[in-house]
Every structure is written in C-alpha cells, then in structure tokens.
Amino acid sequence: MGRNLQTGERLRPVDLARGLGLSTQAIRNYEAAGILPAAARTPHGYRTYTPLHAAALRAFLALVPGHGHHTAASIMRAVHEGAADEAFRLIDESHAELLTDRHTLTAVESALRDLAPSPSKAGESAVTPRPGGTFIGPLARQLGVRPATLRKWEQAGLVRPRRDPLTGYRVYDEADVRDARLAHQLRRGGYLLEQIAPVIAQVRSAGGLQPLQATLRDWHDRLSARGRAMLAGAAELEAYLRERG
Structure with missing residues (x-):
C-alpha cells in the first residue's frame, strides 16, 4: 500500500x-x-x-x-x-476521438491509394480532365454522381471550378478533378463534407497527392x-x- x-x-x-x-x-x-x-x-x-x-x-x-x-x-x-x-x-x-482520427487516416490513405495512377482496364474510363478542362456533365458521369452533387461539393469548398468566360459553364481543371475524385472516395467511405474539407485543404497546401505522403507519415507519428x-x-x-x- x-x-x-x-x-x-x-x-x-x-x-x-x-x-x-x-x-x-x-x-x-x-x-x-x-x-x-x-x-x-x-x-x-x-x-x-x-x-x-x-x-x-x-x-x-x-x-x-x-x-x-x-x-x-x-x-x-x-x-x-x-x-x-x-x-x-x-x-x-x-480515446474515442483518437480512434476516430485513426479511422479517418486509414480512409484517407485508402482513398489516396485508389487515386494513384494506374492503367485503365478494358471498358473502363479514367477520370481525367480534358485539355482546357472538364465540364460538369462529363465529370459527373465519370464519377457516377449527379451534377447537383458536384455543385453541393463546390458550395462546401471541396472543388473550385472556374467559369468559362463565354458560356458561364463550370470548368474543372486537373486539380479540380483530383479533388472531386478524393471527395468521391471519402464520401463512399461514409465521411461527411465537413470532415472531407480539411483533407482536401491539406492536399492543396501540399501541392498534390505525392507531397502529402510526408503529411500522412507525420499524422501517423502524432497519433502514435x-x-x-x-x-x-x-x-x-x-x-x-x-x-x-
């Protein structure tokens, strides 16, 4: 005693x-x-x-x-x-918050793996931007979502398409397509828009997916x-x- x-x-x-x-x-x-x-x-x-x-x-x-x-x-x-x-x-x-953070990290890593460039299988179309950008309709079809979903993601700050000066249509460049694909993967994993926004902000600040690997390693270390x-x-x-x- x-x-x-x-x-x-x-x-x-x-x-x-x-x-x-x-x-x-x-x-x-x-x-x-x-x-x-x-x-x-x-x-x-x-x-x-x-x-x-x-x-x-x-x-x-x-x-x-x-x-x-x-x-x-x-x-x-x-x-x-x-x-x-x-x-x-x-x-x-x-402890519950720490576990949630671990699950989020796992989901982000999984989403990034799914976004890694790989040869398309026969009959599959890759989600890639056209020269000069991709319009909302083709991008929505490639992702398998409705255009209204992309507009909702835009309102939440997940994608930031520019507007065509002649038509006013939304135009998604390479970074926008990347962000839309990442948002799509995380939404499929059950994550809310407000949970996805910080992840996409990190991708943007890192300058893309590859530089984000260092951030993910640091995230692992901080959780441990x-x-x-x-x-x-x-x-x-x-x-x-x-x-x-």
Whole structure:
C-alpha cells in the first residue's frame, strides 16, 4: 500500500514548481482551477502543500499531452469533486476521438491509394480532365454522381471550378478533378463534407497527392505519440488515485 501523501512534509509553491518549468503563480492558478486539491494555510495565510499535491500536479501534466489542457483540467476537477465516473468518461471520450482520427487516416490513405495512377482496364474510363478542362456533365458521369452533387461539393469548398468566360459553364481543371475524385472516395467511405474539407485543404497546401505522403507519415507519428501519452497520463492518474485512497 502506498504511503499516505496527505500528511508529512510541507511544501511551498516553489517546491512544486521547481524543476517543472512552472511559476509559483501557475501552481496557485492550478489550485484555484481545481486541478490541485485545496491547500492548507499557515496562521499567517501562506499556502502549504504536501506530496499529495505534487502527485496531483504530476498526474495533470502527464494527462495534458494526450488529452489537451482543457480536458486534462476537467479530469482533475472531476476527481477532486468526487466524480470519478465523470473523469473516466472524459478519458473515454479522448480515446474515442483518437480512434476516430485513426479511422479517418486509414480512409484517407485508402482513398489516396485508389487515386494513384494506374492503367485503365478494358471498358473502363479514367477520370481525367480534358485539355482546357472538364465540364460538369462529363465529370459527373465519370464519377457516377449527379451534377447537383458536384455543385453541393463546390458550395462546401471541396472543388473550385472556374467559369468559362463565354458560356458561364463550370470548368474543372486537373486539380479540380483530383479533388472531386478524393471527395468521391471519402464520401463512399461514409465521411461527411465537413470532415472531407480539411483533407482536401491539406492536399492543396501540399501541392498534390505525392507531397502529402510526408503529411500522412507525420499524422501517423502524432497519433502514435498521443496514444503513448494517454498511457503515460493514465499511469500517473492511477498512481494519484491510489494515493488519495
């Protein structure tokens, strides 16, 4: 059984802040926000902390990389308010968000693989732009969608066709066809337009599909780092809960 850290040595705010890159004001702010349990006061009104407060601070700082500052603070407040189930629910929500992000990454990778250039099979027509651009009707037929769908995607910012100066018709260039194909693949995967828009924005900012591979690798790394950070945060929180008893 762990030592009861609620008793024993007294610690000053500077003792908690030292070595963590925090200011003593940050320690006081964390206490006021409920991230740390309330401190005792000396007869002269000075705050005194204990190793239990240090354990709470370690738990909070370990939770932040995986859950973010706001959620980590909410978890600690729930613990100190005696609402452990609420704390666990918040943790579950973060894990669910991480899983959703993983599914999104998988869908994007799958969509990009489907967009990779490959020889067309006999009888299949590739979705490629004509010289000078593709009009909405031919593009809709090639994708197997209605023109109204392409117009809806345009309203959502997924495609940005120019207008022919003589006819006013929409003209889709090579980048527009690429974006339409990517939107089509992700929509088939069940993703909403508001979920697809950031992905297409990344493709545009990367300058195409090939440069996006580095972004995808970085995305993988960040998801893995967040997963490990959640494990580290859970270990520190569990240690703190044991010490609280």
